[in-house]
Amino acid sequence: MKQLENLQKARMYYFILSGRCEALALDELMSLLKAFNVANYNLYHYTQLALVESRDVSMSILQSITARAGLIKEAGLVLALSDGSDVHVLEDLDVVTLAGRKVSKTSIRSASNCGVDILENYLSGISGLQIGGERAKIVCTEGIGVLGLTLAKLNTKEFKYREPSKRPFFRSIALPVYLSRTLVNLTAIRSGTILDPFCGTGSIAIEAALIGFRTICVDLDWTIASGSYRNLKYLNLSHVVQIAGDARSLPLTSSTINGVATDPPYGRAASTHREKVEELYSKFLAELSRVLVSGGRAVFMAPHWLSERVESLINEMGFRKISRRYLYVHGALTRLIYVVEKH
Numbered sequence: 001m002k003q004l005e006n007l008q009k010a011r012m013y014y015f016i017l018s019g020r021c022e023a024l025a026l027d028e029l030m031s032l033l034k035a036f037n038v039a040n041y042n043l044y045h046y047t048q049l050a051l052v053e054s055r056d057v058s059m060s061i062l063q064s065i066t067a068r069a070g071l072i073k074e075a076g077l078v079l080a081l082s083d084g085s086d087v088h089v090l091e092d093l094d095v096v097t098l099a100g101r102k103v104s105k106t107s108i109r110s111a112s113n114c115g116v117d118i119l120e121n122y123l124s125g126i127s128g129l130q131i132g133g134e135r136a137k138i139v140c141t142e143g144i145g146v147l148g149l150t151l152a153k154l155n156t157k158e159f160k161y162r163e164p165s166k167r168p169f170f171r172s173i174a175l176p177v178y179l180s181r182t183l184v185n186l187t188a189i190r191s192g193t194i195l196d197p198f199c200g201t202g203s204i205a206i207e208a209a210l211i212g213f214r215t216i217c218v219d220l221d222w223t224i225a226s227g228s229y230r231n232l233k234y235l236n237l238s239h240v241v242q243i244a245g246d247a248r249s250l251p252l253t254s255s256t257i258n259g260v261a262t263d264p265p266y267g268r269a270a271s272t273h274r275e276k277v278e279e280l281y282s283k284f285l286a287e288l289s290r291v292l293v294s295g296g297r298a299v300f301m302a303p304h305w306l307s308e309r310v311e312s313l314i315n316e317m318g319f320r321k322i323s324r325r326y327l328y329v330h331g332a333l334t335r336l337i338y339v340v341e342k343h
């Protein structure tokens with residue numbers, strides 16, 4: 001594997017994206033590439049599969065990306081591609097010593113025309129290769145087949161042990177682990193201080209702290225703030241700064257926060273404490289604009305019916321919109337996930 005690290009040529013890498021919310025998974029991938037200073041790359045997107053061609057990606061970056069991700073399931077090196085009619089070999093298979101390894105198959109969709117048979121045919125010419133293993137694999141999605149060498153995988157088993165319902169303090173407002181992680185990653189930073197000004201049970205703060213950020217979490221409700229403290233303590237994260245305070249007037253110095261990831265209330269499942277939702281968004285966005293460093297990103301959710309107001313507030317408060325994604329919750333509610341950057 002050392003050989004792979006040392007060769008500085010542009011290589012192609014594959015990333016398997018979760019199908020839960022693919023657009024968000026792709027944003028997460030691009031944010032993490034930015035966080036790890038991968039600026040020059042070509043990106044090709046297929047159903048649940050992204051191919052990234054770059055000379056700036058290393059094996060340690062692939063491992064860091066999957067270690068931090070919420071929605072990126074696996075990453076590896078592309079050895080060969082098939083477009084359904086031909087095989088394009090990208091790597092010298094002797095260099096990666098594929099022979100002797102086993103090859104498994106992942107079909108993302110009932111993918112037709114992905115050229116799996118052509119890849120298998122090609123592989124059958126390599127001596128000692130067995131079908132049915134772990135490390136080398138064929139990924140098959142619409143219109144393309146990838147023969148890849150798996151280099152890093154998301155550890156979803158770890159997600160299970162800290163699911164919201166397994167923590168000592170639980171409320172139905174709690175976000176799932178994968179989503180909390182993705183919100184943190186959408187800030188596109190590698191290190192520094194992350195703030196959640198509406199922390200609730202602490203789901204986002206937990207993930208930010210586990211990734212390794214200095215983390216600050218704030219909630220106006222004392223019972224909830226002390227509940228999130230219990231959750232953090234339970235996971236040995238008592239170094240997280242916990243404040244029972246108001247997101248509309250944060251006890252923080254201006255321009256000191258590198259990224260914000262948060263899930264504000266809108267008066268249904270979570271209380272706004274008698275503030276009108278429109279007013280709450282206006283006041284906390286003004287505060288975020290004050291405490292964020294220039295170029296820092298805020299990632300926040302909003303109900304779909306507030307989108308017009310939120311769009312105008314983003315401009316008024318000195319932010320630039322990076323992205324807006326839809327997350328279906330139920331028939332009466334679709335959440336929007338905004339990523340904005342302070343000028």
Ligand SMILES: C[S@@+](CC[C@H](N)C(=O)[O-])C[C@H]1O[C@@H](n2cnc3c(N)ncnc32)[C@H](O)[C@@H]1O
Pocket residue numbers: 173174175197198199200201202203204218219220221224245246247248262263264265266270271272273
């Ligand atoms: C939707 S919940 C956050 C849920 C959280 N993401 C979790 O996973 O548990 C919103 C939280 O904002 C808090 N809140 C409401 N108004 C606030 C304010 N002005 N400042 C700080 N927190 C506030 C509520 O008490 C509630 O706990």
